[in-house]
Amino acid sequence: MRNKFDEQLALLNRELIEMGALCEEVISMAADALLSGDTELAQKVKPLGGVIDQKERTIEAMCLKLLLQQQPVARDLRQISAALKMITDMERIGDQAEDIAEIIGFLNGRTGRDCAPIGEMATATIKMVTESVDAFVQRDMELAKAVVEYDDVVDALFDKVKTSLIGMIAKHPQDGEYALDLLMIAKYFERIGDHATNIAEWVLFSVTGVHNRENIT
């Protein structure tokens, strides 16, 4: 009985790793498309987002089945409930990457390079997503805490992007629409950072059983 359960938990873990890896890919792809202005690459983001949605459904079904059939307690219960919460955040990351890719289509061939901090922000966000998935995969508490703290860096970068865009609008009023699009993209990056933080917090919860509720946004 327990053996079967362990097997199913291992399978769940594997699916989560896959979903995390997909999130890393989708965000990297969106960021690459933004910085290179490659709209063809941007169009590949949407199907990948679909794969992530599919994965969410699969994992959700697995979790519910495990909860119903095995009625897990303690650590197992934490692992499964954390998985249920994590996939929501991962799915949102996928959605927001799709949104970014959609905006890239409206930039009329311009890239994000005109606003330097947004490139930094993309790199920082990718780092957060990668490290939150790493923290989950390795069950690395230190890394998870580092991700939670790193969110401040992304938030600060968002302010920097905002300031830079305000300056851009002031200098070139005709770039207003472009600047607003970039602001939206920056906001999406900032949100992705928040989701990565959530994932890291659920990793902490699944191991320690403690979840800092005040940090939930």
Place this chain on the structure above:
Amino acid sequence: MKKHIFRSILIVAVSVLVLCSAVMMSIMYRSLVEEQREQLKNKLAIVANGVEEGGIDWLENLTVKGYRMTLVSSEGVVLFDSEADSATMENHLERKEIADALQSGSGESERISSTMIEKTFYQAKRLENGNILRISFTRNSILSVLLRMLTPVLVILVAAIMLSAFLANRIAKRTITSLNTLDLEHPLNNNTYDELSPLLLRIAHQQRQIESQRSELNKKRDEFSLITQSMNEGLVLLNDKGVIVSINPAARHVFRTDASSIGKDFFVVERSSEIRGVMKTAADSGHGQVKLRRAGRRYEINASRIDFNNEAVGTAILVFDVTEKALLEQQRREFTANVSHELKTPLQSIMGRAELIENGLAKPGDISHFVNCIRTEAARLLVLIEDIIHLSQLDEGGELPWENVDLYQVAKETLDVLQDAATDKKVRLLLTGTPVSLNGVRGLLGEIIYNLCDNAIKYNNEGGLVEVSVSGDENKAIIRVKDTGIGIPTEHQKRVFERFYRVDKSHSKETGGTGLGLSIVKHATLLHNGKIEMNSKVGQGTVITVTLPK
């Protein structure tokens, strides 16, 4: 086991007890009865005598304890009874002993009382007057004896049960102890019951078998790990759940993990889309291949599903480092592109001028100039093709004539050939050194010196100097070519040995080089297992030192 022994002992004890007492009782009872009957007969005879002589009065006065005397008339009427009132007694003619006595003179019978506890023996005898004297004796029946024996038997039974339990316990304990203290590591060294010897022999045999199988397995495992440890290719073995069963050092290096990853899901170690994709392909179609870039190197990953009895039992992942191969491939592609370009340029210029002449567009006075140009370009083409042939010969590395060569002599001959070119450029050639002989390919050594000197002349300033020195000791020969030319900028120094690489990107025809000279030097030196050292400063000149082992 204890129960079993206990039951056996108890059954033996109880059955012995029951059988013994039954046999003894039946024998003793029978002999007792026989004896009493005899006694009864004797008493009857005595009493009969008495009655014959003394009549009924004698009988009335006689008191014999335990015996009952009855006198019955020949009609069956009881005349006297020693224990009951004769008047109330019924006619005794029906009684078996009386009837027998009446008929044959004597009779006997025995009757069990209604309570089954008492048994009465009768003896009767016909007197001379026709009366019948009967004497009887009552004793306890066998049943009452048994009933009386019940208590002691029960006591014995309880004692037997207790003794059996005690013995069973002791025997079981002793047997178990001797079994438990058996030294199973050395089954033949035990000093115990003989009955256990076959078991111990069997254990010893099995142990030998297990030991040999285990050492065989260990040997195989060691062989396997030794092979995988020293493999350059990475090898990862996964079970059917995707958990790492074995990962060799090369693979650990590629996937940046350590031995602790054994037992973990492979996706924990590596979750890139390439790996996930190839694993899926391998699971679906049995085999998958993918290229992976990792830390500046390129790897080719082969994943194969391992099937056993038509069931997937795992996956084998082989990782090849194809960085060098990919680099070579790229160089080859670049070389082909370069060759085509280099060959096309002079041909186009030849074609153009030839067309002008053909169409009569060239003025008659210019024709000789055009033809001259065509000849120069064709010569350049020839040099280029010769160089390429040289290089490809070096690449093929085919059979080359190795012989004892005097390097100084070769340098001297080469400089003689180049003397005209040097004079044209107003460059002075100088050869120093001593004869040094080594085993090598004369043509290639000449190529090395020729190309180095050719470059030194071409890229020299007017009035410059090219100094060639040949030296050597027991182990090596050294050729040093020093010029006072334009020098090579630092950023180009590493690349000038590449084919068609030129510091001057315009591929200028002024100097007439092909861009293959130093590449030929490099290959020829490598073929002789030598080394090239370059020391150059822009505007001051270049020193190239070629060291060849003897």
